Amino acid sequence: MWCWPKRIWVIIHTVYVFGLLDLVQPHIRPLWLQKLARLFPRCRQYRQELPAVRLRLALESLGPIFVKFGQVLSTRPDLLPADYARELSLLQDRVPPFDSDVAIKVIEAELGKPLDAIYARFNPQPVASASIAQVHEANLFAADGGVGQKVAVKVLRPNIAPVIDQDLALMAVGARWVEWLFADGKRLKPREVVAEFQNYLHDELDLMREAANASLLGRQFTDSSMLIIPAVYYDYCARRVLTIEWMDGIPVACLDRLRGKNIDLHQLARYGVEIFFTQVFDNGFFHADMHPGNIMVADDGRYIALDFGIVGTLTDYDKRYLAINFLAFFNRDYHRVATAHVESGWVPPDTRVEELEAAVRAVCEPIFNKPLAEISFGMVLMRLFETSRRFNVEIQPQLVLLQKTLLNIEGLGRQLDPELDLWATAKPFLTRWMHNQIGIKALWKTLRQEAPDWAQMLPALPRKLNALVDEKRQLEWRDAYVHLLRTQRQQNFWLAVIALVLLAVFVFK
Numbered sequence: 001m002w003c004w005p006k007r008i009w010v011i012i013h014t015v016y017v018f019g020l021l022d023l024v025q026p027h028i029r030p031l032w033l034q035k036l037a038r039l040f041p042r043c044r045q046y047r048q049e050l051p052a053v054r055l056r057l058a059l060e061s062l063g064p065i066f067v068k069f070g071q072v073l074s075t076r077p078d079l080l081p082a083d084y085a086r087e088l089s090l091l092q093d094r095v096p097p098f099d100s101d102v103a104i105k106v107i108e109a110e111l112g113k114p115l116d117a118i119y120a121r122f123n124p125q126p127v128a129s130a131s132i133a134q135v136h137e138a139n140l141f142a143a144d145g146g147v148g149q150k151v152a153v154k155v156l157r158p159n160i161a162p163v164i165d166q167d168l169a170l171m172a173v174g175a176r177w178v179e180w181l182f183a184d185g186k187r188l189k190p191r192e193v194v195a196e197f198q199n200y201l202h203d204e205l206d207l208m209r210e211a212a213n214a215s216l217l218g219r220q221f222t223d224s225s226m227l228i229i230p231a232v233y234y235d236y237c238a239r240r241v242l243t244i245e246w247m248d249g250i251p252v253a254c255l256d257r258l259r260g261k262n263i264d265l266h267q268l269a270r271y272g273v274e275i276f277f278t279q280v281f282d283n284g285f286f287h288a289d290m291h292p293g294n295i296m297v298a299d300d301g302r303y304i305a306l307d308f309g310i311v312g313t314l315t316d317y318d319k320r321y322l323a324i325n326f327l328a329f330f331n332r333d334y335h336r337v338a339t340a341h342v343e344s345g346w347v348p349p350d351t352r353v354e355e356l357e358a359a360v361r362a363v364c365e366p367i368f369n370k371p372l373a374e375i376s377f378g379m380v381l382m383r384l385f386e387t388s389r390r391f392n393v394e395i396q397p398q399l400v401l402l403q404k405t406l407l408n409i410e411g412l413g414r415q416l417d418p419e420l421d422l423w424a425t426a427k428p429f430l431t432r433w434m435h436n437q438i439g440i441k442a443l444w445k446t447l448r449q450e451a452p453d454w455a456q457m458l459p460a461l462p463r464k465l466n467a468l469v470d471e472k473r474q475l476e477w478r479d480a481y482v483h484l485l486r487t488q489r490q491q492n493f494w495l496a497v498i499a500l501v502l503l504a505v506f507v508f509k
């Protein structure tokens with residue numbers, strides 16, 4: 001607790017040094033406070049930098065948690081102007097490694113054994129270090145006690161939780177201020193954004209989750225000719241330690257090395273798109289941190305995915321409307337895009353379809369002025385989200401993750417093959433998928449999926465129907481009884497009035 005004032009002071013000082021007050025001051029709602037803010041002294045150090053750059057530099061100087069927050073914000077085009085989102089996406093969270101003795105202590109504490117009883121060999125020099133964890137190279141024991149399977153051991157930074165808790169608590173206070181201080185404060189939903197970030201960070205702090213994500217993806221791509229997922233060694237995993245198969249490959253950004261190995265880059269680019277669409281539409285579960293640092297290529301030309309901390313899941317409902325939107329969009333059927341938005345609940349039900357259709361058309365038509373091969377799916381989705389924003393839409397986090405992943409996949413694909421026609425690669429996939437969803441095959445599949453439940457439900461059906469009828473009858477009787485009571489009370493009232501009138505006539509006659 002004692003370092004809170006220090007941290008608050010560091011934040012205020014950063015706001016001052018990077019001139020962030022200039023960015024927010026015109027948007028302050030209480031006029032007196034806006035005038036007061038104008039009187040504050042200004043630092044000239046970063047004056048020549050663009051505002052978005054100043055924000056990025058400020059977040060970098062505030063440390064890893066703020067850097068991660070900036071990275072998350074960069075994926076919210078529905079909240080931030082495009083130039084800010086672009087700048088924040090440049091945030092890097094490479095930080096110096098922590099002491100390997102500390103890493104070893106964490107491993108031993110988590111797995112309850114001395115290091116040399118866990119790994120046959122352990123390289124104390126980390127291969128990579130980031131804000132939350134660092135990765136070491138090691139070997140498990142072979143069955144005969146010798147040096148066995150090579151593995152990557154990811155270890156969480158020690159004492160990271162209190163640091164995160166402190167920064168998150170300050171962010172939560174900041175979020176309330178933003179809501180109160182700024183005209184646009186409520187629309188930006190700062191409290192929800194911070195709460196979402198909190199969930200995201202806490203997920204990253206549990207490496208067992210990452211292990212589970214890796215094994216699910218691994219099962220979905222068993223024997224795939226396109227993608228390899230490292231195996232997870234659960235006996236050597238815990239909340240703060242992850243042990244997975246070591247992967248040898250060429251980082252996907254090293255094009256010259258890939259060419260040197262005679263890897264077919266065109267095919268690799270197409271694989272990227274197919275893997276993405278398979279994950280999204282067939283599995284409804286996708287790796288959502290597909291930046292080039294997490295992708296390698298094996299000698300046989302297959303992708304290798306790493307880092308499974310962030311994944312997205314989609315419901316059947318989302319998948320269906322996503323496919324409808326893509327297909328309608330590429331057929332320039334904006335009416336269908338608009339109705340799909342209403343049907344899916346992505347916009348409020350009272351939205352005027354014609355208005356939405358016109359807005360979508362205005363945003364999307366310019367995109368079609370480009371050759372089809374240059375159109376970005378990710379941009380299309382981003383534009384659709386931006387349009388939806390004007391119609392009071394709360395964009396769901398899994399769709400934002402999907403859009404960000406799509407942009408990554410496209411960026412990667414076009415880097416590998418500048419001629420890559422994403423639409424030509426994706427359309428057969430989407431059309432086939434839609435066909436499978438609505439055809440007779442889909443009906444048969446649904447019937448087969450539901451059948452076990454029916455077998456359980458059917459024998460009980462007559463009893464349930466009977467109970468329903470009884471319940472309905474009871475309700476009807478109760479209604480009739482209440483009605484009768486009410487009518488009787490009314491009758492009694494009028495009878496009393498008539499009796500009183502008659503009595504009065506009789507008395508005063």
Ligand SMILES: Nc1ncnc2c1ncn2[C@@H]1O[C@H](COP(=O)(O)OP(=O)(O)OP(=O)(O)O)[C@@H](O)[C@H]1O
Nearest residue numbers: 128130133134135152230244245246247293306307
């Ligand atoms: N299974 C593996 N085989 C080989 N190298 C690996 C493996 N897992 C991780 N690495 C190396 O460690 C680096 C960091 O791993 P990873 O991305 O999982 O960690 P991280 O802490 O989540 O980093 P970031 O948040 O920056 O993505 C990778 O870029 C890769 O170089």
